[in-house]
Amino acid sequence: MSTVMLGGVITAADVDAIANGANVTLDPAALERVAANNLLFHSIIDSGARVYGVTTGYGALVSKEIGEAEQSRMQLNLLRSHACGSDDPLAPEVVRAAIAIRCHSLLQAHSGVRPELIERVAALLNSGWVPVVPSSGSLGASGDLAPSAHAFLVLVGEGRCLDPEGNEHSGAEALAALGVEALELEAKEALALINGTHFMAAIGALCSVRATRLLAVADLAAAVTIDALRGATPAFDARVHELRPVPGQILSAAHIRAALAESSRTADGTGERLQDAYSLRCAAQVHGSAREAASFFGRLVEVDLNAVTDNPLVFDDPPGVISAGNFHGQSLALAFDTLRIGLADLGAISERRIFRLVSPSTNGDLPAFLSPNPGQSSGYMILQYACAAMVSELRALATPVSIDNIPTSDNQEDHVSLGMTGAVMSLDALSRVERILAYELICGCQAIDLDPGRPGNLVEAAHGAVRERISMLTDDRPPADDLAAVLSLVAGDALATLVTDPADGATK
Secondary structure, eight states: OOEEEESSOOOHHHHHHHHTTOEEEEOHHHHHHHHHHHHHHHHHHHTTOOOTTTTBOSGGGGGSBOOGGGHHHHHHHHHHHHOOOEEEEOOHHHHHHHHHHHHHHHTTSOSOOOHHHHHHHHHHHHHTOEEOOEEEOOOSSSOSHHHHHHHHGGGGTOSEEEOTTSOEEEHHHHHHHHTOOOOOOOTTHHHHHHSSSHHHHHHHHHHHHHHHHHHHHHHHHHHHHHHHTTOBSGGGOHHHHHTSOOHHHHHHHHHHHHHTTTOSSSBOSSSSOOOOOHHHHTHHHHHHHHHHHHHHHHHHHHHHHTOOOOSSEEEETTEEEEOOOTTOOHHHHHHHHHHHHHHHHHHHHHHHHHHHHHOTTTSTTSOGGGOSSBTTBOTTHHHHHHHHHHHHHHHHHTSOOTTOOOOBGGGTBOOOOOHHHHHHHHHHHHHHHHHHHHHHHHHHHHHHHHSOOOOOHHHHHHHHHHHTTSOOOSSOOOHHHHHHHHHHHHHSSTTGGGOBOTTTOOBO
16 A cells, blocks of 8 residues: 655545555655644744734634633644534545645644644554545635535534445444544644535545546547547547647647557548538547636645644744735636536537437437437437436536625624535546546447447547447447446446647646
């Protein structure tokens, strides 16, 4: 199992590895900085300075003074009072990712916490136990308060937790099984654990990795369809795309061009078939636009993975505590909205290509609905219906939430990002696009079998991968079963790794 060091710089790929089981280690130099920052923080408190969330209450209760004897109790109360989430639990992978990002943020030594707190968080990650965290309840401003409170209640022996086998236990049972005592929180420590964008950033990192993979598969699926429909290849000529140098468009065109290389089926644009319908001819332009959305998204996610997003922040030079607003998730909220818009159109153009593959009015000499015996058999007719339904859902999911706002905490927190809402919606959107692309591959491979001819090199490889999982359709069977068999190809690395940049061979 791989190990990721926290405390320096991490990437979305690092977070994805942790989410899927990699252990973490803590940079010793970062821990030393944390210890020094903690000593400085306590010296500032001891000097009588007024510090938000330590000597004051939270949110609109900022005017309430908190004495030294009450400060530890107030931290425990913070975790308890903010654990108000609801709905189905987040996937354990998301929770692991979020805990790792919070741990990494605390190691930046601007949060005033003890090294012991971070070590305890890392130990929980490495134990394989995962807190149970409801998916609904975060406004994405003041950080991901509710999900974070559920996650870190386990440190004090409360809340709920899954063991490595997936069985649910109380937080107290989890600590007993791990042989550790409940943690007694010190000044600001609960606030530092829950005040930040780490759940949004966690979903962002996982979405970024999935979107990168999905975009590669989308280019390959488009190539399969173009090959299956004997489409014209000049639309992907590099000279065309150099005249409109959108980086994502250039890359998608290169992928499609490479996938179709050596095909005996495609048209060269000199005969009757000068150009194709937009869903084929403009695939690089549309896919490229989605790539640009994903690039924007990934850049903002990477910033938050390595940011310090709690409040207040403790600075060494000059010594001081600053109350500010890095916990506000607006940049991530906007990023998630942008990603979902790109995904909605990626799914929509794939569904249009599916329609062209199955419909007798658009699929050339192929049989109606790709059935070897149309009429008696419906073939893949209803598959396109299912994709049309998912496209409608994608359009609903693409509705921006970053422009919404519901004030909270007696108008002290009067503008919120709702970024966590957008994050959960993005997971749903990715899942739908993965299914639509799986269905496109199923139809494209069926079409190639029904109209033989040598396909392009990578198209042939994709066809072989699909046929290892499902056979050619000869009699009606539930397409949902085919989807289940092929979906792992789309959601995993098997197809994405076929798609490389012809210039340097790197997987895109």
